[in-house]
Amino acid sequence: MIARRRLLLAAPLGVAAAGGVAFWSMLTRMQGGTFDPHDIGNPMLGKHLPDFDLPGIAPSPGFSSRDVLAAAQRQPVLINFFMSTCIPCAEEAETLDALSRQGVAIWGIAWEDEPAKSAAFLDRYGNPFTRVGTDRRGTAAIDFGLYGVPESYLIDRTGRIVWHMAGGLSDVVVEQQLTPALARARV
């Protein structure tokens, strides 16, 4: 009886200690970049690339999901959704440019944008994309579970989405997340 009473009175300490350990592990993993409570995630992560066939910015051809799968056989493909009026898209242009110069295959999809405006955007901020498709009505974006632009998806050899980033790519994100994900996808 007394032992049970003591146990009951120690329960708050137990709860607080468990909470403390959990918070501590969240904070340390946040610093290490392996835990991000602000990352909204994507239901498509780990799933197969959705089917699509997009026209390009005339006169260049667009691409379809089959083209991506074929290219992904050789090396992982990073699909990047962008839009000409989006400021974070312009901000990540430099990072994308650096990636493409390192030989990473980046394929762009212009989301709900007029092709002429997309072309002007690429002229102004540089074109890091191997190929560009236009998703004027945003239907492919729905299949991708797009949250907003910019957003990037990494496709591995098996055609699965193995990594995903909602928001602009920065050098920190590349170093801490994309580079390891690329290394894993290349194995």
Add this chain to the structure above:
Amino acid sequence: MIPELGHFALALACAFAFAQAIVGLWGAHRRDMRLMAATPGLAVGQLLALAGASLALVLASAWDDFSVVNVAENSAVAKPLLYKITGTWGNHEGSILLWGLILGICGGLVSVFGRTLPSALRARVLGVLGGTSAGFLLFCLTTSNPFWRSWPAPADGRGMNPLLQDPGLAFHPPVLYMGYVGFAVPFAFAVAALLEGRIDAAWGRWVRPWALVSWCFLTCGIAMGSWWAYYELGWGGYWFWDPVENASLMPWLTGTALVHSAIVVEKRESLKIWTVLLAIGTFSLSLSGTFLVRSGILNSVHAFANDPARGIFILGLLGLVIGGSLLLFALRAPLLRSGGVFAPVSREGGLVLNNIFLCSICAVVIVGTMYPPFADLLLGQKISVGAPFFNATVLPLAIPVFLAMAVGPLLPWKRGRLMPLVTHAWWAALAAVAVGGVCAGNMAVLPALAFGAATWLILGSFSEVIERTLLFRAPVANSVRRARGLPVAVLGAAIAHAGMGVTIAGIAGMSLSSNKIVEAKPGDQFKLGGYEFTLLSLSSEPGPNFASRVASIEVTQGGTPVAIMRPSKRNFASQNQTTSDVAIRTNFLRDLYVVLGDERDGQAVLRLHVNPLAPWIWLGALVMAAGGALSLADRRLRVGAPSRLRAGAVPA
């Protein structure tokens, strides 16, 4: 020079706090009278040093000293002076300093008003306060120092988030922090009691005023925050179940439970262990809320620079304060003996019920707020918990509280019968059913129920006052005489409970609000909620550090003019940010609420709202706080509390 003096004062305050902790706790342990007598002086010293540090930061900000990093990042030459001053606590570093200052004020108040406390208890309370304060000031000095300099100084500062440039928000943090930090005093009393291994009725009497003051401030602070969200954000809502809002609601719920359970300790020497746990828990929740917001663990609209490194320091601090006190609780609480026994149907029983429900609501809010990060950590699932969850879980738990709180005070101590409740409060119940019934014919079930509950609460709360003054049954003079003899606390409780009813009525009214989004060009008219809104003109006007577009809208009701409303959009060039300045016209029975949106091709987007009873939400909170403050004025509390009168006389 001034910032260096402030920095020095901050370090001095930290040293005072450490000394206060060591001298107080060691002196009480050794029963050394000289050491114990020295503690209040140290607390006052800490307070003066903190006041100096705060003044230095205010001066640095008011005189535009941009070599101070904190000022450069949060202020600008063009900022109005009022916001230069209030802006010092609108950022992370300054708010930690404010937190420390208020903790210092609490210590100073205990020193001044606690002169008749037993010296060992006072030394221990001040020691615990000093220890907590020392931790926070160390945090402020090492990781969040508002006095850090940078050279060369920038020519102008970066300016404050324009959303914060608002008189309501300027005074929201100090009031809220008075609530949060004020609960440090009941916490310190609880820890001191555990150290002494003894709690009696006097302890309850000492703790209750502190808990009550903090509760009043917290109530006002939450209401101010909610009001700010309503008129400044322009979303037309008043409570969003945002993690930061929840973080303030949790200590409010347990604090409300504490205010009530301390009564039982005071009157009946029961529920001692539970009350101690509530005192520790309330302050712990206040601290955890701050920690969660600033560590970046929770997703929130409230912008503090999130920094996991700071988070780890605060977590360590929390571990010491919360873990230490709960360890002490686990070790010493079994020694505390409970006194009075009581029947399930009694005042004590009612208060236990109140505590169970309030703590259940708090538990639900904690689960809803903490589930997303925990699910992410343990299960790897991305989940968000929003308003539907909270509305569905909090409401069923709140309804029994509403039903019981109107008549709980009618129950006698020890053992009671339910029959007197029926004979004393039947008329309130009848009125509630009538109001609910009439409303049910005109609206959905839930608002009708809420209006019924509000009527029940407002009328029922005064049934004890009416009963005790024999109002309507004895001659008026007789009732007035009885009312004079009525303990102020009874009236205070009735007012506070009725305030909750006012808030519920406001929430119910708000759920009936109507709104409309329209594209308008000058001359267009729109009908909403029985009013006609006519856009008269769109114009540009300059402001002190912004430029604004203003819409003039005439509101009429059946052709009779009601108001000219002028909502605007402000563009703050220095931050390249736009805010909307909502236009609100209230007559206390409904709010007219108009927001100006974007303009295109001579057409402006307008959002029109008609919100019935909206002001009652915050009015009710003020009434609650006023009731609490009135209870404080009760002679019994003052005489019973550390009293200087008792020694003197009371000849009658």
